[in-house]
Amino acid sequence: MTVEANPNDLEIVDAWWRAANYLSVGQLYLLANPLLRDPLRAEHIKRNILGHWGTTPGQNFIYAHLNRVIRAYDLDMFYISGPGHGGPALVANTYLEGTYSEIYPEIGQDVQGLQKLFKQFSFPGGIPSHVSPECPGSIHEGGELGYSLSHAFGAVLDNPGLIAACVVGDGEAETGPLAAAWHSNKFLSPVTDGAVLPILHLNGYKIANPAVLARISRRELSDFLCGCGWAPLFVEGADPPAMHRQMASAVDNAIGQIRDIQSAARSGYQTQRPIWPMIVLRSPKGWTGPQEVDGKKIEGTFRSHQVPLPSPALHHQYLPQLEEWLQSYRPAELFDETGHLHGHIAALAPTGTSRMGANPHTNGGLLLRDLRMPDFRQYAVVMRAPGDEEASNTTVLGRFLRDVIQANAGTRNFRIFGADETVSNKLNAVFETSPRQWTAPIDEQDEFLAPDGRIMEVLSEHLCQGWLEGYLLTGRHGLFNSYEAFIHIVDSMFNQHAKWLKVTLGIPWRRKIASLNYLLSSHVWRQDHNGFTHQDPGFIDHVINKKAEIVRVYLPPDANCLLSVANHCLRSKHYVNVIVAGKHPAPQWLDMEAAVTHCSMGIGIWQWASNDQEHDPDVVMACAGDVPTLETLAAVSILREHLPRLRVRVVNVVDLMKLQSGRAHPHGLDDRDFDLLFTRDKPVIFAYHGYPWLIHRLTYNRTNHNNFHVKGYQEEGTISTPFDMTVLNGLDRFHLVREVIERLPETSSETTYLGQLMEETLIRHRAYINEHGLDMLEVREWKWGAEDSGQLRDDKKLVRRI
């Protein structure tokens, strides 16, 4: 099944490699004289040399060899550059194969194009030094290291014909996310997914240190990779001809093994998890670059990480060494008179979309198909009146997601990811239509596991996020469900993805991809049983630091709103949507029609809970989030019972970005609409799901901001009861009522009495749970006043009465 590498081929491969190396050095150093047709002079050279040489020649080597096998075996393959600092390599190769000039016609295949190619690199107004979204053929930016392998796996899910060649740097290999990702092979189906070909590039050094995997014995390294379930093929050395032969043989071998594995699995002959091949390439850092500069060894050391030679524009003494280095690639043999790569070398590249820079999977929006969406309204919780029914919001959502999976089973372009929490987050219904995908052995007692499934679960948020990003970037859809607190584990991955989305919005040839949807459940207010470590609503704060064009945050107060929001998010493109929703049974407020209206506005007055219809309100009770909404409505019930003349307006916020001004976020309300909702001068008691100061940050320039009094999570909590979590943070109904009383312009005997009643109730609450371990009232009900007074009320009745 292997095609013997032809020695002629290897000369061409070497010529390609030299051309790519030449173009890489050119990008780093040259402003002009791109083919050295004049003697090199200082004014041809950039003064500020920015970029990374160390990884570049190795990556050029790999790219050249992959070109050969793509042609030889007619592969559908693309390239992920883990050591993403090697921007010059990917730019050089995609330029040589022609894709670069097709996308950027001003960078033509001629001397002038070469000059522009060189100048733009790491130059203001030009392109970044890393493999960036501007680079064709890339779905992976190497700024922050660790995610290449999980991106590769995400990309090949449901793409059985695709191979992701994933170059992993030995520096990147030290990161946690990368270390975890080796085990992704326990989840990959050889039947319905494609293949990942990892190429571990041991060039020995990071910025200033040796790399761990490059300094363990060959035996340990081999054990390690075999232990991770891979069959490593080693390519080691520094001599180019010998290395070409080794590499060609290894790549042929790997492709042969991949094809054997896939055909054995797809014919049903082999059902066990396969041992996939991978390549270990050990080559010198800064290979083919300067050996020594100023008496210090450069090639093969950490000193070649960035720029091996200082700029000869400023330090003329290095001019001969730069010229010698550039000439060592023999550019005159590589490029014709016009500056075009000679045809016999250019022929190494595959053609059309087989070129790695033109692989449509790497511009996922090209392949994106809208999801087929069932009508979310049919999953509605039916109710006669607000507060009349109870439901677990995520359980309801689970049924909808189940049918989204079902509706898109044929196109296989939707998956759900999670860190072993899909059942815990009560999305169980999805397992009625699809198991979790798992290709390790399955035991009798296991539930919902199969080699082919739509749910991906592994106890690594990094892997979940990386897989999902790879899946989205190649034109598919997905959702990540997580415990709210632990989504911070991927803060920095979110950062990088949001940055990718922002930059690609400005690149015309990049098509929009599906949104990255987070469902955060098991949230802060229901971590009374797991305690303080599981309580953190700060991901929202983190997310909204990123560009407003990209980020959306939703806090649906009940199941019908959650359905409406989820439907919207799954249809959306090129956003990061954060949805926070509880999983425990909770009162339902809006019927489906009302929910759709409310969610499409994103914010609104709940007239049925307000009594300011005829007048201006005395107080606005605002709420965002399911638990704050419940507590607010319970507080309103108390207020209406005790202070019936007080005019209370209830405002519920689903779309948090509505609070910002329209100048700050596209969803933002203009000031007039904001003032209509929140008044210009009345107290606003705002019960918010997360850290309270976030509401101030969003509303600080609103007219009535000085009257905003926000309650939220104050980093207080331990093992307690669900209701007590709200008490500990002052978000509960009793504190809210007290807050209202304190903010009213006048006191009366009624307000004084009510304030005392709230105080006493809080004291009794504390005593009761300390004694019984249970709330004095069920979370979803409330009971106030003296226990022996018979004044027992529950939300349902009171809300109905409103």
Add this chain to the structure above:
Amino acid sequence: MTVEANPNDLEIVDAWWRAANYLSVGQLYLLANPLLRDPLRAEHIKRNILGHWGTTPGQNFIYAHLNRVIRAYDLDMFYISGPGHGGPALVANTYLEGTYSEIYPEIGQDVQGLQKLFKQFSFPGGIPSHVSPECPGSIHEGGELGYSLSHAFGAVLDNPGLIAACVVGDGEAETGPLAAAWHSNKFLSPVTDGAVLPILHLNGYKIANPAVLARISRRELSDFLCGCGWAPLFVEGADPPAMHRQMASAVDNAIGQIRDIQSAARSGYQTQRPIWPMIVLRSPKGWTGPQEVDGKKIEGTFRSHQVPLPSPALHHQYLPQLEEWLQSYRPAELFDETGHLHGHIAALAPTGTSRMGANPHTNGGLLLRDLRMPDFRQYAVVMRAPGDEEASNTTVLGRFLRDVIQANAGTRNFRIFGADETVSNKLNAVFETSPRQWTAPIDEQDEFLAPDGRIMEVLSEHLCQGWLEGYLLTGRHGLFNSYEAFIHIVDSMFNQHAKWLKVTLGIPWRRKIASLNYLLSSHVWRQDHNGFTHQDPGFIDHVINKKAEIVRVYLPPDANCLLSVANHCLRSKHYVNVIVAGKHPAPQWLDMEAAVTHCSMGIGIWQWASNDQEHDPDVVMACAGDVPTLETLAAVSILREHLPRLRVRVVNVVDLMKLQSGRAHPHGLDDRDFDLLFTRDKPVIFAYHGYPWLIHRLTYNRTNHNNFHVKGYQEEGTISTPFDMTVLNGLDRFHLVREVIERLPETSSETTYLGQLMEETLIRHRAYINEHGLDMLEVREWKWGAEDSGQLRDDKKLVRRI
């Protein structure tokens, strides 16, 4: 070197194990009748059963066996519970060994104490279900998984006599941080550090899924662990007597190997990196618990993860099964009449501080010694006038840190951690006194590597953070230097550490530990060369969501302030200190005396740069951060040149928390002082290092807040020039001047002219860098007005003139 396990010992070990299991089940279920001396009835049982059984019996098994070897070999050992959900196990064992009752005398060694022990578990007002700070002997809370092994390594650094027995759950083993941490053995010195004994606990399941490492072949698992540099010893089965024999032999073997390795290394006989032993314990999840409930298999499946039996208080049918389960441990044989563990079983435990629950390393504050600090003033940048000198702030700091290392070389209680960035962050001077610690092979070309060194570098922020936390928690000092953007990688680890600090503040027997100090350099404003992926100042926003008692943020404007701040942070206790400081040469503003005064205030008017001495200012120019300070002073220079009658006040903020009110943060200014600085009604143009809305969030309730106009990072940036980074985000001197002009109550011909001049200058700036790739002005200088007008000024002169 091994002590033969005595069969009698193993009977005692088994009795201890049964006792610990009994106490664990008791904690989960019982409110009363703790020794089952009455027939079990519903009212003896908790209604709400919260906690995790699955991992608990395995951990009890391990703890019992470790007790045996601590006694046999007189070890200094403590226990880290990676699967931290197993709170009942650690509580049970520390109770049995006596430490629990010593710390909590109300939980005595009698029937009443047992009853309290049981009731408090996962009960409001009681203790969390996870291994929490309340639990003696613990430095590691298992809420968020992944950090056990890095904590263990951090703990044994510089503790040559200490062994950290680190139980790693097979769920936790899927996380990235844990996967990376196996390789920590390439950094551990067998001479000067202690040993980590990892015990990989394969109980097969997570919450709802099988665990990856439990479902690969024994061969793959062995390869994997060997490949990570460990010598695994396997203990596998379910039959208690056989398992006791296997485990005793494995633990003896491991201790023998550790001692052999250490003595070979310490005698100088062996200098290569050793292969350390570890144990793989494969035992059923929920071992010894109910086999089957409601026809479903429980022991050995994921169903035993939390609570195997529903509460018999609510579901009486489970009462017999619970009683049978409890009785299976034969409590009558274990506890005497008073409820005390029988003496011959209790004797398994070591005594005094040899008990793992009483090991002083686990209450690091007990061992904490203040650092010996050189006088930071002697590293001062000397200047004649503000702006007169230039220096790289972190380079200056590096010299101070070098001497901190030197001064504490004898006590070996200070280390610096970083992800291969210590040189890049320009702390190079530290290598004059200490190399990086690295026990893998060292090549001729390597720099600053040795098997014993004070600097720890690995390309994993997770490992750096985990090691440092372990080091601090065991009573030592340290600093983590990082690129600013990539510190987000450890957002969630910071969360958990901050939560630990907050909770331990409220636990009287826990002593304060040294602060966790972050030095964030290579910051957002100097990532013009690496580009957008390297730009993120949001860690500050993340940090200040945590409790005000714990978090501190410093933005020193120059080297002398940085020295003063660093000196303060290194002396401080029980905080997380975030220091942001640039590494590139930059103007220096304050001489040492002024810097000390300024930093001790944390905020202040820079009179020398202001001209409002005789009057109220017309405008306040505030700044926080080194680059914003430079741009503000440059803007002030322009304003003073062009609008000499304008009264400008310059306020510089070092301690960001000064901006908050005193109610929100202990460092907060009271409103009167704040108003004295920022006025009650004048425009405040605030140039801030990070996301601008953070300043609004901190100041929203200040008198003059509506006049605050903040400039900061707006998530705009790419490959450009350093100065252009400020322009792209509107933080540069020209935008600041325009902002002032726009906020003045009146316009004049001078202000109109100056506004136009700024506009034109910005246009010329853009054209210039697009052409030349360089700033029209050096970052540290400025030039305004027509280039041909000869009006060239630089900061130095202008500032001096002020």
